[in-house]
C-alpha cells in the first residue's frame with residue numbers, strides 16, 4: 001500500500017473557550033494554570049491562540065534548547081517518520097547506534113554504558129535501580145530541596161514534603177541532608193547506603209549552583225565510603241556552558257542522568273553509567289518499550305548536531321554572563337539575589353513571585369517560578385542579544 005501525502009488531517013479548530021473548558025473538565029487537575037493557550041512557536045517566540053507573541057524565557061522547563069520549529073530538527077524528524085519510528089531494543093537499529101556513539105563523544109570519561117528511556121523521572125528510576133542492583137544496598141542520600149521527579153522511585157529522593165506526603169511510605173528509604181554541606185552528607189552515609197544523588201545546580205529549588213569544592217568533597221566522600229554518586233543533570237545538562245554542570249568541578253559521577261534538552265522536546269531520558277556497574281545489572285532487570293526508539297534517537301542526533309553547528313555551549317555561557325550582568329545592572333529594590341550559570345538563572349525576590357510572573361506575562365515574556373520567591377530563566381539556547389535586551393526591558397518595568 002502506498003501512503004498518500006496529499007491530505008493532512010489537521011486537528012479540529014476549537015474556539016478559545018472550548019480549549020480551556022476541555023482542559024479544565026477532562027484533565028486530572030494537577031497543574032496550576034497560567035491562563036494562556038499556546039498554539040505555535042517559532043525560534044525564540046511562542047504564540048497564543050489570538051496570535052499574540054511571547055518571548056520564551058522558559059523553553060518548556062528547559063527543554064526547547066533549539067527554540068521552536070527549528071528547521072534542521074524538524075527535517076530530521078520528518079525524514080525518520082517515513083523511515084522507521086519504533087524499534088524494540090531486542091533489535092539493533094542504525095540510528096540508535098549512531099546516537100550511542102554520539103553520546104560517547106559528550107559523556108564524562110568512563111561512563112561508557114547507556115540506558116535510554118523517555119523522561120527525566122524514568123532516567124532517575126533506572127539510576128536508582130542500577131545503584132541498588134550494583135551495591136546490594138537500598139538506602140539513598142539526597143539533598144534537601146532536591147528535585148528528581150515524581151514517579152515513586154524518583155519521589156523517594158525528591159525532598160518536597162507536599163509531593164511526598166500523599167504517597168508515603170515511599171519505596172526507597174532516603175535521608176535528605178542540607179545542600180552544600182559535605183559534613184552532613186558524610187554523616188548520613190551508613191552501611192545501607194547505595195548512593196548519593198544530587199543536582200549540580202538545584203533547579204526547582206530556585207537555581208542554586210553547587211560550589212566546585214562541595215562537589216569535589218562529595219566525590220571524595222563517596223569514594224572513601226564505597227557508595228555511588230549519581231548526578232542528576234536533567235535540568236542542568238547542556239545549559240551551563242558545558243555539556244554537564246558537574247564537569248565544571250572536574251568530577252565524574254558513577255551514574256549521570258539527563259533528559260529535557262537532549263532531544264529538544266522529543267521525549268527521551270538518558271542514564272549513563274560505568275562498565276563495572278553495568279556488569280552488575282542482571283539482564284531483564286529493567287526495560288522500556290519506547291526507550292531508544294529511532295525517532296527519539298534521530299531527534300537527539302539532530303539536537304546534538306545543532307549544538308555543534310550553532311556553538312550553543314559557548315553561546316549559552318556568553319549570553320548567560322550578559323544576562324546576569326544586565327539583571328544586576330537593573331539594581332531593582334525588589335531583588336534579593338541573582339544566581340546561576342550559563343542560561344540557567346534564578347532571580348530571588350524579596351516578595352512572592354506570582355505578581356512578577358503575571359506582570360511579565362502581560363508584557364509578553366514567559367518565565368518560570370522556582371519556589372515561592374524565585375523566578376527562573378531557562379531560555380532557548382539560540383537566543384541572541386536582541387532577546388536579552390527584550391527580556392531586560394520587560395524586567396526593568398516589572399521590577400522597578
Ligand SMILES: Cc1ncc(COP(=O)(O)O)c(C=O)c1O
Nearest residue numbers: 119120121147148149203234235
Ligand atoms: C533535576 C530534575 N530531575 C528530574 C526531573 C524529572 O523529569 P521529568 O519531568 O521529565 O520526569 C526534573 C524535572 O523538572 C528535574 O529538573
